[in-house]
Amino acid sequence: MLPVPLVLLLAAPLQGHARTAEAPRVHPRRLLVLVERALDATPLSALRADLGLVELWNLPQIGWRAVEVPAGRLEAVRAELARDARVLAVERDVAGKPAYTPNDFYWPSQWHSTQIDADLAWDTEKGEPSVVVGIMDTGIQLDHPDLVANLWVNAGEIAGNGQDDDGNGYIDDRNGYDFVNLDGNPSDDHGHGTACAGLVAATQDNSIGVTGVAPGSRVAALKVGAASGYFFPSAVIPGFVYAGDMGLEVVSCSFYSDFDSAAERAAIAYCWSQGTLPVVAAGNEDSVLPFFPASYAEALAVGATGNTLDQRVWFSNHGSWVGVASPGLGLYTTTLGSSYTSGFAGTSGACPQVAGVAALLFSAAPGATNAAVRAAIEDSCVPLDEAPYGKWVQYGRVDADAALDRILGFTSGSVAARLSFAAPCGGEPPRAKHAEGALGQNQNRSLLASELVGVGFEAPNTIDVSLAGAPLFVLGRERDSVLARLTRTPAGLVELRRNGALVSSFSWEAGPGLLYAATDGSVADTTSGAAASGNWHQLYRQDGLNFTATDDGAGTIVAEFAVRAVNPPALNTVTLEFRRDYDGLGGGPLETVELYDWTTDSYPYGSWITLSSAAAPTAGFSTLSVSLPANPGAYRDYLGTYYLRVTTSSAGASGVLKADLLRLRVL
Numbered sequence: 001m002l003p004v005p006l007v008l009l010l011a012a013p014l015q016g017h018a019r020t021a022e023a024p025r026v027h028p029r030r031l032l033v034l035v036e037r038a039l040d041a042t043p044l045s046a047l048r049a050d051l052g053l054v055e056l057w058n059l060p061q062i063g064w065r066a067v068e069v070p071a072g073r074l075e076a077v078r079a080e081l082a083r084d085a086r087v088l089a090v091e092r093d094v095a096g097k098p099a100y101t102p103n104d105f106y107w108p109s110q111w112h113s114t115q116i117d118a119d120l121a122w123d124t125e126k127g128e129p130s131v132v133v134g135i136m137d138t139g140i141q142l143d144h145p146d147l148v149a150n151l152w153v154n155a156g157e158i159a160g161n162g163q164d165d166d167g168n169g170y171i172d173d174r175n176g177y178d179f180v181n182l183d184g185n186p187s188d189d190h191g192h193g194t195a196c197a198g199l200v201a202a203t204q205d206n207s208i209g210v211t212g213v214a215p216g217s218r219v220a221a222l223k224v225g226a227a228s229g230y231f232f233p234s235a236v237i238p239g240f241v242y243a244g245d246m247g248l249e250v251v252s253c254s255f256y257s258d259f260d261s262a263a264e265r266a267a268i269a270y271c272w273s274q275g276t277l278p279v280v281a282a283g284n285e286d287s288v289l290p291f292f293p294a295s296y297a298e299a300l301a302v303g304a305t306g307n308t309l310d311q312r313v314w315f316s317n318h319g320s321w322v323g324v325a326s327p328g329l330g331l332y333t334t335t336l337g338s339s340y341t342s343g344f345a346g347t348s349g350a351c352p353q354v355a356g357v358a359a360l361l362f363s364a365a366p367g368a369t370n371a372a373v374r375a376a377i378e379d380s381c382v383p384l385d386e387a388p389y390g391k392w393v394q395y396g397r398v399d400a401d402a403a404l405d406r407i408l409g410f411t412s413g414s415v416a417a418r419l420s421f422a423a424p425c426g427g428e429p430p431r432a433k434h435a436e437g438a439l440g441q442n443q444n445r446s447l448l449a450s451e452l453v454g455v456g457f458e459a460p461n462t463i464d465v466s467l468a469g470a471p472l473f474v475l476g477r478e479r480d481s482v483l484a485r486l487t488r489t490p491a492g493l494v495e496l497r498r499n500g501a502l503v504s505s506f507s508w509e510a511g512p513g514l515l516y517a518a519t520d521g522s523v524a525d526t527t528s529g530a531a532a533s534g535n536w537h538q539l540y541r542q543d544g545l546n547f548t549a550t551d552d553g554a555g556t557i558v559a560e561f562a563v564r565a566v567n568p569p570a571l572n573t574v575t576l577e578f579r580r581d582y583d584g585l586g587g588g589p590l591e592t593v594e595l596y597d598w599t600t601d602s603y604p605y606g607s608w609i610t611l612s613s614a615a616a617p618t619a620g621f622s623t624l625s626v627s628l629p630a631n632p633g634a635y636r637d638y639l640g641t642y643y644l645r646v647t648t649s650s651a652g653a654s655g656v657l658k659a660d661l662l663r664l665r666v667l
């Protein structure tokens with residue numbers, strides 16, 4: 001998306017932003033102590049040599065001193081001093097807040113920075129110069145007056161001498177590299193990258209322009225997007241590898257595609273393995289269908305909130321694959337021509353702000369891993385739970401200040417546990433194919449597991465999963481998923497408990513085969529007034545609990561569904577089961593059910609193939625059962641996601657789709 005000139009102020013900024021409550025900032029190692037005045041000349045470290053204190057200062061003018069206590073001993077030392085008759089008073093060292101206000105010209109208008117509490121975070125951390133965010137974009141205007149001071153400098157490289165001075169394989173990569181044109185000049189020939197860079201690290205307190213979220217950190221120009229605005233994997237892939245090899249803490253990736261590239265996937269996995277945190281825009285298609293690279297496992301996918309409400313902005317992609325959100329409309333940032341805009345928008349704008357938050361965390365907690373920084377950002381989000389999308393983003397809108405508190409240990413604990421979906425959510429293993437005998441005992445059948453995806457499952461919480469009252473062995477778990485082994489599969493209730501408390505349950509239905517329900521559902525274009533309600537919990541079984549989708553005001557209902565984590569031991573035939581009814585249809589309604597074929601190379605990279613096209617049922621609920629084409633594995637991405645779309649024409653002005661069940665049966 002091209003930056004909009006500054007004169008085009010898109011909308012009034014968000015008014016009356018309510019700050020989230022802050023945790024008290026108690027210094028973990030310091031106490032203030034008042035001792036009997038007769039002892040003014042004696043250091044407390046000597047008075048109480050048993051406590052291992054270091055006296056930082058002693059002001060006889062007032063009688064107070066500051067001491068540093070051994071790590072982890074704050075409360076113990078405080079109690080000990082309070083018991084000492086010579087000690088008259090002991091105080092914790094609780095930080096005040098200067099309510100930091102930068103002097104940058106457009107600061108008073110930068111509503112999006114206060115929305116994510118960046119200004120509160122700056123009281124603690126503005127970013128270290130040693131922490132670098134790679135802007136994987138169309139380049140950066142390298143001499144932009146509000147960016148030039150914060151450009152990363154590759155100290156081992158001499159610019160413009162035609163030599164690879166640091167021997168990293170790239171000639172003259174002084175401020176980054178141009179992976180499109182393969183040279184050492186990553187100047188921005190488009191504009192998008194300069195806008196993204198400013199949101200991360202525009203210079204603060206230089207009186208001009210704007211301020212970035214991490215104005216003390218540096219941005220590296222990794223030009224992977226062409227002047228045309230296209231981001232080809234041939235440029236993106238070496239960019240990811242370079243970021244990992246050069247030890248960059250964060251990469252900010254404001255681009256998306258529905259093309260799942262195995263090569264790009266390998267590159268982002270390598271980048272993560274080197275300690276870099278990839279922050280990636282979720283995309284602007286108003287869709288629940290996963291996009292790449294945002295939905296690769298290593299990426300922190302960022303959706304966008306609006307500028308008048310702290311809610312999803314209409315174009316933001318959404319669903320259980322989107323991790324966090326940040327403002328994505330009416331953003332103030334730098335642009336080409338040493339200029340500024342008030343109208344940068346998109347998940348493109350949301351992403352670099354989260355990358356900036358990540359830079360603040362890496363700065364405040366040296367040595368923190370990418371996983372720890374990601375977890376701190378996620379777990380400190382302000383939850384966003386909006387009808388009709390429900391949890392359109394797994395964790396919520398980022399809060400820079402709360403994230404800093406989290407990484408610094410001022411706050412801890414787990415977020416409220418929630419189950420987003422389970423896969424499979426019913427059925428039975430293919431016993432006949434994998435019985436004892438040819439394959440031997442304990443073959444594939446014993447490897448079968450149900451993946452329960454949600455939030456709040458991390459240690460030290462205890463997690464228990466049971467089926468029909470019998471515990472299932474937990475094969476493994478991450479903070480956002482649990483693998484429960486399936487050794488017996490009667491029908492019954494599956495229950496997920498955290499620390500003994502029930503998180504969620506669902507009914508396991510008998511086979512044949514394994515059942516995978518739609519994990520995300522939505523209408524395709526919410527700007528037209530169409531709306532959806534419900535999620536996998538309405539769709540996993542026939543129970544009269546319905547997912548609904550309304551028409552777009554012009555008589556057409558378009559509903560999209562994703563079925564995720566379809567990774568059974570065997571995948572021979574896949575059948576779609578779709579039980580639904582309609583209200584308010586006009587005459588002759590046609591219902592078309594399509595499957596996304598992302599393997600074709602037509603733009604935009606994939607195409608929809610028709611599974612079924614027939615008169616829509618109007619006489620009550622009925623079930624469509626249709627097989628996916630031969631070789632059904634070719635229609636899912638590497639994460640096991642199938643994409644489905646239901647389009648019902650002649651729906652009338654008030655048509656409503658009521659879907660009781662939408663699932664895949666895998667044999």
Ligand SMILES: [Ca+2]
Pocket residue numbers: 157163164165166167168169170171172173
């Ligand atoms: Ca070099």
Ligand SMILES: [Ca+2]
Pocket residue numbers: 157158159160161162163164165171172173
């Ligand atoms: Ca050189």
Ligand SMILES: [Ca+2]
Pocket residue numbers: 104105146202203204205206207208209210211
């Ligand atoms: Ca500035």
Ligand SMILES: [Ca+2]
Pocket residue numbers: 537538539540541542543544545546547659660661
């Ligand atoms: Ca149902």
